[in-house]
Amino acid sequence: MKKSITLKELAKILDVSASTVSKALNDSYEISEATKKKVEEAAKRYNYRPNRAALNLKSGKTNTIGVVLPSIKDFFLVRALRGIESVLADTDYNIIITVTNESYDKEVKAVETLVNGLVDGIIIAVTEETQLKQDFSHLSDISDNIDLIMFDRVDNSVACDKVLVNDFEAVQKAVRHLKFKGATNIALASSNKNLSDENARLLGYLEAIKDDKQEPLIVKGNEMYIENEFHVLFDEEAVDGIIALDEEASLAAYRIASKRQLLEDRKLLMIGYAGTKISEHLKPSLSTIDQHGKRLGRTTAKQLLDRLSKKDTSANKATVIYSSLCERATTQTIINPL
Structure with a gap:
């Protein structure tokens, strides 16, 4: 060299x-x-x-943004990262990406490292463990000269900008859509993640069915548990609609419904959360809630850049990205016609 x-x-x-x-x-x-x-x-x-370090010391700026992600296994978060990168690619900012693998300790260390003179701003989606602990002090204690923005997984106790998805309304509308298509006994499936977005989705389901005579049917657990529980529910509760709150739960519920030929025979309607490539190639294809991950990432990056450039000097704000229903084969028919 x-x-x-x-x-x-x-x-x-x-x-x-x-x-x-x-x-x-x-x-x-x-x-x-x-x-x-x-x-x-x-x-x-x-x-x-x-000498970049010397230049940074002189200017007080690093021209670097840190992005802290809880996982890269989640298709939605990967899409969000692509959106962030697409915006920053057109600027002079460098990007440091840290993956915490849903660990609170790794998240704390990552933030401590980034704020130690490495970045001008931080974009973060917190870990499941962080939300379980409800300890956000490592974020609340960040110096005022470093701009922080939370996305997707947010907490209102942290005073910073936030960009989130309308999870409550999205699931509420999805359940009502299942009812419109004829479902009368709708179950909810979840892989039991204690996340802010998952909890909002659960509340959306409960709100959508509260005026009906049906009792909530909630199946929470790992994929095998979900499959076993629905095997029983299909017989005992005559479930004719499923709303699944995440990709793991969506695929588990889909597998058992497909084994029972309920989707193919148009005896069951289903909406879930899954990547486009997966949902489109299932037979029958799965209707899903599209959270527009790339749009969320772009919006988050632009909002941070506005803060860094002082274009936006307003108080901390929350920006909502609105989901949409991608209707495919699992809801393209009406069941239980009058």
Whole structure:
């Protein structure tokens, strides 16, 4: 690897002052175009690289944004990350991505590392463990000179901007859609994650059925438990509609319903949460709630950039991304016609 040189060494080679080299590389109006070209060519030839740490210390800015994700196994979070990256790609900001694997301790360490002079702003979706502990002090204690924005998994106790999805309304509308299509006994499936978005979805389900005579039918657990419980519910409770709150629960409920031929025979309606590639290629294809992950990521990044550029100096605000129903085969028929 070619060895790099310092600013002073480059100035000595060119027989000019270090100040002239610095101004030329920063496109100063004080330096002629001929000198700028000469300095740039020499910098490239001798492998001069600016001391980024020194520049950051001088300006008080790092031109770097930290993104803290709880998982990259979640298709929705991956889509959100793509949205964030697509916005930052058009700026001078670098990006540091940290994955915490749903660990509170890893999240705390990641935030501590980032705020120690590495970034100007942080975008974060907190871990399941963090929400269980209800300890957000590592976020509340972040210095005011670092902008923080929470997305998807948020908590109102942290004073910062937030971008979230309308999970309550989305599930409420989805359940009402199942009822409109003829379902009268609708069950809810969840992989039992204690997350703010999952809890909002559960409340949306309960709100949608509260005026009906049906009692809530809630199945929470791992995939095997969900399959076993629905095997019983299909016989004992005559379930004719399912709303599944996450991808694991959606696929588990779909598998047992498909084994029983309920979807193929149009005896069951179902809406879940799953990536487009999965839901479209199932037979029959699965109707899903689209949270518009990439849009959420783009909105989050733009909102942070507005804070960093001081374009937005308003009080902390929450921005809502509205989900939409992608209707496919599992709800494209009417059951129990009058």
